[in-house]
Amino acid sequence: MSVISHLYRGELGEWCADHLGGWEELTTRITWHTRAREPVRPADGVERQHWAQVERAVGIRLAALVQPAPPYAALLGLVHLGLVRREWADEQAARYPSHASMPAQLRGDAVHYSPTLDGWARVPSYAGPAMPRFDGRAQDYPAEPMLAGLLERTRAYFAANAPLGRLGAERGVARLCWLLAQFQFAYRNDALEQPVFRLFRAGVPTVEELLATVPDTALDEMVAIARLLESRSALGELARLAGNPPPGRPLGIASPVFLDHRHDSDLLLAGPDGSALVRVHAAITTSRTTSSRQWLWHVLACAWLDDRDAYRIRTAGLYFARHGELLTWPVDALADQLLAGADRAKARAEFLALAGRLHGENERRRAEQERLRAERPQPAPAAAAAATTAAAVAVHAVITDGRGLVLTAGGALPGGSVAPGETLEAALGRAVTATTGFTVAAGPLTGVYHDTPSGGVTLVFRARITGGEGGDVHWCARRELPGRLTAVFAGAVHDALDTARTAVRVREVSMS
Numbered sequence: 001m002s003v004i005s006h007l008y009r010g011e012l013g014e015w016c017a018d019h020l021g022g023w024e025e026l027t028t029r030i031t032w033h034t035r036a037r038e039p040v041r042p043a044d045g046v047e048r049q050h051w052a053q054v055e056r057a058v059g060i061r062l063a064a065l066v067q068p069a070p071p072y073a074a075l076l077g078l079v080h081l082g083l084v085r086r087e088w089a090d091e092q093a094a095r096y097p098s099h100a101s102m103p104a105q106l107r108g109d110a111v112h113y114s115p116t117l118d119g120w121a122r123v124p125s126y127a128g129p130a131m132p133r134f135d136g137r138a139q140d141y142p143a144e145p146m147l148a149g150l151l152e153r154t155r156a157y158f159a160a161n162a163p164l165g166r167l168g169a170e171r172g173v174a175r176l177c178w179l180l181a182q183f184q185f186a187y188r189n190d191a192l193e194q195p196v197f198r199l200f201r202a203g204v205p206t207v208e209e210l211l212a213t214v215p216d217t218a219l220d221e222m223v224a225i226a227r228l229l230e231s232r233s234a235l236g237e238l239a240r241l242a243g244n245p246p247p248g249r250p251l252g253i254a255s256p257v258f259l260d261h262r263h264d265s266d267l268l269l270a271g272p273d274g275s276a277l278v279r280v281h282a283a284i285t286t287s288r289t290t291s292s293r294q295w296l297w298h299v300l301a302c303a304w305l306d307d308r309d310a311y312r313i314r315t316a317g318l319y320f321a322r323h324g325e326l327l328t329w330p331v332d333a334l335a336d337q338l339l340a341g342a343d344r345a346k347a348r349a350e351f352l353a354l355a356g357r358l359h360g361e362n363e364r365r366r367a368e369q370e371r372l373r374a375e376r377p378q379p380a381p382a383a384a385a386a387a388t389t390a391a392a393v394a395v396h397a398v399i400t401d402g403r404g405l406v407l408t409a410g411g412a413l414p415g416g417s418v419a420p421g422e423t424l425e426a427a428l429g430r431a432v433t434a435t436t437g438f439t440v441a442a443g444p445l446t447g448v449y450h451d452t453p454s455g456g457v458t459l460v461f462r463a464r465i466t467g468g469e470g471g472d473v474h475w476c477a478r479r480e481l482p483g484r485l486t487a488v489f490a491g492a493v494h495d496a497l498d499t500a501r502t503a504v505r506v507r508e509v510s511m512s
Contacts, residue, residue: 002261003359007301008294015354016297019347022340023293030295030318030327034286037232037323040224041284043217054218055282056181058225058321059265061173062280063254064158065165065229065238066267069098072255073264075111077186081197083143086111092151098250114257116310117270121257124366143204150207154180165239165251167230174222178214184264189408189435192392192417201454225282228324237326241269241276241315258305259359266302267319274314276328277302282321300338303331304348305355392456393418395428396489397440397463398496404475405493406465408435413460413489428461439467446496447505449488460492 006012042050060071070093078084093099093110106113106120113120154176161169182196191197196213199205229235242251252270255262256277269276279299286292299316306313317328329337335344396415399406408414416431418424425442432440443462450457495505 003259003355003362004261004301006358007297011354011358012301015351019342020297020338022338023296026296026337027289027292030292031287033327034320034323034325037325039284039322040221040228042221053181053185054221055265056184057177057222058282059280060177060180061226062267064162066251066269067098067254068096068158068164068250069254070096070111071180071184072111072262073187074180074183077183078147081186081191083200084141084147088141088144092148096155114255114262115253117312118310123257123262124260143200146204146207150210153207164248165245167226170223170226171219174219174226175211175214178218178222179210189412225321232324234319234324234326238269241271243271256311258302259355260362263302268311274312276315276317277313278317278319280319280321284322286320296334296338300331300334304351307352392454394456394458395424395431396458396460397428397432398446398460398493399440399463399465401465406436407476413492424459428463432463438465440464441466445504447492447507449492449507452508460496462496
């Protein structure tokens with residue numbers, strides 16, 4: 001759990017609620033400005049996951065306007081899936097223009113480094129195990145050449161058709177951004193059942209087959225969102241904040257690093273008199289103050305976390321991509337309004353002290369996890385080889401507490417695939433921790449679900465939280481399940497919570 005995650009679900013959020021209470025006028029301004037704009041809406045009948053996917057894809061598109069940088073989280077998502085080696089991801093990251101001047105001694109870890117205004121910042125490497133579905137299939141990672149070709153085509157297409165600071169062939173750009181966003185989703189979620197990754201079950205798909213998975217309705221939506229940058233003058237304002245650089249020059253830094261986290265939805269516009277930090281949102285509803293005040297806290301928190309002034313942040317902003325609306329504030333003025341008259345220097349010192357303590361706790365927890373992972377016995381080669389021909393087995397957990405059912409950030413039941421040599425209980429514990437941050441104890445098996453087309457088997461257990469801190473998770477009331485989960489998993493939750501159940505449910509289902 002990164003330090004900034006505590007702002008949404010932890011001690012930093014509690015501190016902000018206690019000390020940054022002057023948000024009412026600011027959130028009213030957000031609502032008033034966005035309400036005056038007709039937002040871009042999706043096609044009818046989209047699933048809940050669609051909204052987060054659009055936000056990821058829009059973030060990638062805006063990042064490409066600012067800097068020709070690697071799609072960091074997308075590369076790490078491919079590593080997490082076991083489709084590529086970590087070394088491959090570093091090689092690909094180093095090929096991007098933003099990393100051309102990277103010192104030779106850093107290039108072997110390029111995917112974890114991002115440029116600052118005067119150097120490089122590194123985010124921690126979360127060396128969790130790759131998902132087992134693909135990584136045992138062949139020792140030479142057969143998908144790497146195809147994926148390298150895809151990224152090379154992506155770099156060339158952006159350079160020719162979407163130059164820095166300008167719109168271009170937006171439909172083609174949107175298709176690439178959508179695909180990269182799918183890879184990004186895999187970084188912190190079990191994405192094996194996503195349509196794009198099912199293509200890898202039979203072998204290595206072509207680039208064209210991957211691109212064909214992007215729905216036309218999503219492309220229409222992405223193009224409309226991109227066009228708002230020009231029609232509502234936000235693109236010109238972003239360029240102004242960056243000092244109106246000449247054509248072909250970066251506007252600043254995409255996905256800046258603050259403390260221990262890379263912010264994939266943040267842009268840093270590097271102007272001559274200081275930088276502007278802008279967070280990109282694709283929300284359609286902006287009137288919920290519980291959300292909008294957190295957006296304000298986020299940009300101020302990031303500016304405060306830059307205690308070395310490495311980014312020279314003087315302006316903070318929010319860009320509402322579906323509305324084409326950009327709102328900005330001088331950082332000190334934003335802080336003073338949120339603090340409602342309290343001493344700014346004292347408040348920032350308290351904030352940084354709390355963030356420093358949380359960061360230290362995170363580092364100790366991470367070191368302990370790495371130690372335990374290093375001590376875990378590895379499966380014998382024969383067992384790993386046998387697993388490549390076996391049907392896939394996945395485990396998922398139904399976890400409830402006083403707030404409701406625990407879901408991952410992607411709106412799924414926590415869980416993942418069973419690795420060769422793992423017990424079901426060990427796999428459940430590993431996968432739940434990887435996708436939520438919680439440690440759990442497995443309870444009774446409540447359902448077995450056989451996917452007839454693929455032969456895969458999913459086992460669902462009740463589980464209870466025993467420790468850890470929730471990272472990117474959501475809590476869902478049972479009545480909301482039909483709209484929050486796929487039909488299969490909504491049914492699995494119903495089976496698990498059925499108090500009249502006397503036996504384990506065994507069902508034939510289709511995950512497609």
